[in-house]
Amino acid sequence: STGSEWWRTAVIYQIYPRSFADNSGDGIGDLPGVTSHLDELQQLGVDAIWLSPFQTSPQKDAGYDVADYCDVDPLFGTLADFDVMLAEAHTRSIRIIVDLVPNHSSDQHVWFQQALAAAPGSTERARYMFRDGLGKNGELPPNNWESVFGGPAWTRVTEPDGSAGQWYLHLFDTSQPDFDWHNEEVRAEFRRVLRFWLDRGVDGFRVDVAHGLIKAEGLPDYTPDPDAGSMGGEELGVPYWGQDGVHEVYRDWHAVLAEYDGDRALCAEAWMPTPEQTALWVRPDEMHQAFNFAYLETGWDAAALRAVITRSIEAYSAVGAPSTWVLSNHDVVRHASRLALTAENPQGHGIGPDSPGKPIPEVGLRRARAATAVMLALPGSSYLYQGEELGLPEVIEIPGDARQDPTWFRTNGERYGRDGCRVPIPWTADAPAYGFSPTGEAWLPQPAEWATLSRDTQVGDADSTLNLYRTLISARRAHNLGAGLLEWLEGFGDDIVAFRNGNVTVIGNTGGAPIVLPEGLAQGTVIATSGPLGFTGTGTALPADTTVWITTD
Ligand code: TEU
8 A cells, every 4th residue: 555655755853862851860861751852843843753773782882783673772761661652752743763773783682692602604603794714813804894983894703612713794893793684584583673663653764774784795805996986975886885685675674564554664874975876775666765965965065055956856756766855963063063164174074983173153053054944945855863953063072081982982082983963952051961861960061052052042032043943844844845846046146056846935045145136036925044134225135154935926
């Protein structure tokens, strides 16, 4: 059956549970904390929530190291707390998407513990990527692959008899051994995990590292080609990303979801270099959505935005899938900082594990608001990351001993890691930990300036970032922009993003100087603006770093 296909136009809000709201008082957010703030998310107007992992985990990678896929980690609550949260969300017409981490488990997963206790060649080892080492005594790793977090992607184990033994592959931390997705037991187990959550009533899954499950035959060495990069930070031809065999897995999952009511969705985190590559994950019999990282990686630059928007819509619509848009998540420098990095400190493409650089806060917030006003006017679905609706910046000054991201540890502090976008949310200005936790604890320190950014402070301020998001989301719904068609408007100059979507005209100014709006638009109704408009002798001016939505009907 075909359901509503709600995901085609949805605004989906990412909750990073450990940093959203703490109900238990241990300084770490939890599921009852999520439940207690559903009213605020309903007021924000989001259609769905995607929750980063809350399943049982030793938390070596903040829950992306799962030890039991079918239970809730005690840090976050219980399965009963999950059921309450889900029911309360559904009562408010908010759908729930859960994170699924199939590329690797935790080293504390019972299967990996069994693999360590078993012999080379055993069925227990066959569920993971164990290989003999190279060199005379197997003392060299099986190939030269590096972990995404830094350092080698292989770790040698000690065999049960005490001898130096085989190596296992981990594309991420040593505590995250990669599964062997050629193994039928692994495939069957994940079908069971899907059904476990579908039976509980979840509306879909965000699939972690959806481009990594299958590794190239023979596990060949990989030497990055500095010229091979295209739109994003990733190159083509990496022997562990985007191998053809991954798609078979998702065709299988598509069939599992289709056993339900036709209203459940899969969203791929496939960090591929181009929209055309990413679109392979959303062919009709595979996933329903894929994150558009090429869009996230585009700066506040009109020409680049026009190009990536056109290219994305073409690539996804060619396979019948909705476009998706995203500016921030728990892995990258928050866009209120990323969009204002200085020329002296450009930090590459701005993706989290690099140095966060030295952004200029006022410019960053202005651009972030303007960039969000462009994004939420686009046809398709948009993903928001908790705290961006408050205009939170990246937190740069986190002491080393407070940092927890494995990237920080694995590079000896050379790469800051992603803690700066994971600082707990400020809810109220006057409470300890800004109301994040009843005891005033917070697992990462919150900056003093965050009092003025707290949600309660912003609710009553008509010009706040929170109220801008509320206005944009409700106008988007009122004008049905998610299901609309984009039509570029010409003649505005290189620094301007200008398009119509239905009866809404959107003009974004990425240049350094104000522009005067044409008379026809100046007489229209401003239904949303990311910042104050100006007036000149000749008419209404759109200042630099500002986006406006106008209806002229
Ligand atoms: O991130 C995946 C990931 O880190 C890569 O796709 C990488 O970002 C990409 O190659 C660009 O460099 C997911 C989670 O979002 C992240 O939080 C986890 O740490 C990671 O998987 C491991 O589970």
